[in-house]
Amino acid sequence: MQQTVDFQNRSHNALGDPQIRKNFRSAMDGLIQKRRQAFPEREALEQLRWKGEKIKANALSKLPALLAQLEENCVKNGIQVHWAETVEEANHIVLDIMNRHDAKQLIKGKSMVSEEMDLNHFLEQHGIECLESDLGEFIIQLINEKPSHIIAPAIHMNRLQVAKLFNEKFPEIPYTDDVDTMTRNARDILRRKFYEAPVGLSGVNFAVAETGTLCLVENEGNGRMCATVPQVHIAVTGIEKVVEKLSDIPTLLRLLTRSATGQPITTYFNMINAPRQSGEKDGPKEVHLVLLDNGRSRIFQDAELISTLRCIRCGACMNNCPVYARIGGHAYGTTIPGPIGSILEPQKSGLDELGDLPTASTLCGACAEVCPVRIPIPKLLNRLRFEKNRTDETGSVKGAGSGREWKEATLWKLWQILHATPPLYRIGVKIITRLRGLMPTQLGPWTSVRKAPRIAKKSLHELAQEEGFDHE
Amino acid sequence: MSNARERIFRRLQQAETGIQIDYDSTFTTNIEMTKAERIAHFCERMTSVSAEVHVTAKDQWLTKLKGIVKEKQLNNLLYAAEGPLGDALTATWTDEDLPPLISKSADIDEWKDELFFGIDAAITSSRAGIAETGTLVIWPTEQEPRTYSLVPPIHIAVLYSDRLYTSFEETIKKEQWRGGMPSNVLLISGPSKSADIEQTLAYGVHGPTELIVLLISE
């Protein structure tokens, strides 16, 4: 269980790093506050969340039909649709498109699915330069880091850290730690890239089956640039992003932007229906949609876990999570961190690999309370803890049963027998209380910050009997 | 890759439960506004995200525009001569002290350099507006390409207030978007911005740094 060790080490290190603690705490406090202000009326919010849940649940209930409809409408509009079962397949689809255009440069808008694919790394091995254009992604790409938050990728860094980094990487630009000036500098650097890049790539927030529309939510305009200026636009997304109707969109948009950053709407809501039509003077000449499965259809098979796929990636669950706020996004070591990551990623990679993540929660319920599509995250965390330890072979979850340890299992078995057999119980308790001196004082991680519990001289039963209580 | 498609579909179809989800998927919100409220709300939202809004009259907007262009000391203004605002602009752009109006009929690819590095501002029409969120609906056409509202540092948009709807829901419904949309539809709510550095808001990232709306109230 190398991953387990890694996760514990990373969490430990993050907890001991005051800079990380401070950066996350203040960012999370701000985001929690903004979300709260964006939903002033409790009743209205609950109604909206309820509708959000229904919209996504409805889409999932008809997923194969809607995917077929989406494909049909996209193709009718001139968008080329590709299917990928694995990230390798998805990467090769993108590479093929690049090669067909003899393109050596890819300009990217923010896309968590491309992170899931580790696309940049893959393309770079094939001699293609990938440039992140979202400001946060641009910053972390400079130091070869992964996003620590799905909405704000560079949230783990503060202004001065960014200023220092810019100064190191672009020594020709005078040092500044003024956010406006740094933003303007990034604009100037990237403008040339938008101008030059032959192919642009983006994610998709919602794909509308009935019209074949790809919707993109953003503030910076880099997503629009990637999807508008280059001759070719590639959109990559998971198969769970499809919704049935255009009339589903306003509700989801309302929920997404308010839950994510507290904005009533983002600066841009970009609805892409088709590539450049004859007579039109701009826009990409080709638009490709890559639909990625990568374990989603497996999650789809479980009547309870399927709700994981309702996620609209707003980030509210991580902002409100007491664990995420303390250890930060990188500690999770997965593409998607936080509560949603802790249920999604182990299902994708298997509980044998990431079985520790469902335990990275206090089950306080804050995530489920804010989730705009009402995913019962704590319930699913519990379910995965159970799956990790189950003995039968019926579980559909990858790596089910991998966490079962014979010592623990035997102990519980004994406990069960003891409690189901009164005479045995009485004798057992007697022995335990009499031998209490043998109780070890070191109990692994439990005693690293606590004292070991001490067994009482007499059991509650005995004490009660002495006080004159009878068995009734 | 058609095999991938088949395999994905097979797995999904196997697991299908046939559960029906009941919900109201019509365009409904409980927000209602009068015309005056719509205008007030639109202006309030737009200015709160640093856009400039000028409420003006049908016979006044060109004068207003000229004032803005001079005040901002623009070197040029990109417009669509064949677009909905084309004739009015061409006909009145006669004052000596105005910067040149630029119109193009070629594909962007042929003058991309100028678009990216030579144009100060572009003016476009708007298909509609949304009061609740302070949003412009831009509906690019052959005459008014999509990059006009994206690449130049300043975007000026003209919006008629009879096209100002209360919500996004109402806009899609009344304008019957399901019946057909152009290649690209855009909702724009302010100049481009980012809060990626320390959650501090900065305007003017990759899209226009300024958004100016001329709202024609009657």
Ligand code: SF4
């Ligand atoms: S699980 Fe819910 S709260 Fe978390 S990112 Fe997804 S939609 Fe948002």
